[in-house]
Amino acid sequence: MTGHPMRTRQIPNQRVACKRNGPMKRIVNRNTWTWSLVALSCISLMLGQLPAWAFGPPQSQQPDSSLQPVLPITDVVLDASGRLVGQIVDQQGTPRHGLVVVLRQGRREVARTVTDSEGRFALSNIPVGLYQLDAGSTRAIYRVWTTQTAPPRSHHQAVLVAETETVVRGNHIEAAVDQLDAITLAMVSSSIAAVTIAGVTLDKVNDLEDKVNALSGGGGTPASP
Template identity: 35%
Template sequence: MRWQQRLPQIAFALACLGMLIPHTPASAGSMMARPAVDVALTRNGTLQGQLVDSQGRPLAGRTVAVRQSGRDVARTMTASDGVYRLAPLSPGVYEVVAEGQSRSLRIWTHHAAPPTARPLAILVTGNDPIRAQGYEEPFPPWLVTLGGTAALAGIGIGLAGSHDLETKVKTTTSP
């Protein structure tokens, strides 16, 4: 019976502890899988794409490989404008690999492709982070954590004190 009276305090303490434990955000590249992109082949069954860096500049003379089930199906080199063409390919799910980057593609014939299918398979290489311009956090994360901890501790102390007061009032007898 005693532990049941303490259950709200235990739950509150565990909630506070969960907020204090540092959380590591997942990077977009390592933890989150990107969905496959729908790409339509040309009328003659050619996959067309472009290899660009993180700034959008075309990369010429680079090797592009298409894999299916972990095996290379086709390889080619990019032209001066970064464009590559691979023919003939059958419809299916492939992985395009170049410069250490990869992207899953769902390849469709020209006639069966859904309306959202793209005509080009664009692969962006490079590890340059892309960030919004002009954004600054209003408060440093350590200050937000410290303020939140102080607020939670104050609420917890206040709740614990009010519970003790209720117990004292209940046990007090009239003269």
């Protein structure tokens, strides 16, 4: 009689222990793993967004501080004989003698000449249109007109201010086109260290700078290329 109640008291205890150590424990463990996986997933998603928060927009969307504005376009009128005339001077207004002047449309060379003792030049048989004029390290964009079609405020000659010192250019290369029409200009300047007055310098003008340096360094009268 005395042992039987003790067995009845042990049975509930064993059942309670079974409940605590059996299915309920497995349920608790399952829930713990579930919440752990959810937490890890959330952390992974958050970490995946950290680069965007830390570094801002992609590099392609950030403005390039080295980009220079597009060159302005100047209207100039051909003379009565259809020549494009102009003058090249330095910062002090002194004429640049013997400087190579190249007229281009995109990368296509249209005409080339050398300035005289007064820094003047003339390019013959130039059709109307949009051109880029290179003189030393300086480049300017001109829209060429005839006297009959020119706007009222067009210039009668192209005047450029060319540096006398050697200009060190950046490593960027302009995006140029082969042909420029009379309306649009598809050119982007990315030169970093170039210093200009008539505008901003663009890419290397083939062997133009070497010729200009040779002409400027020599004391005699340069010959036309």
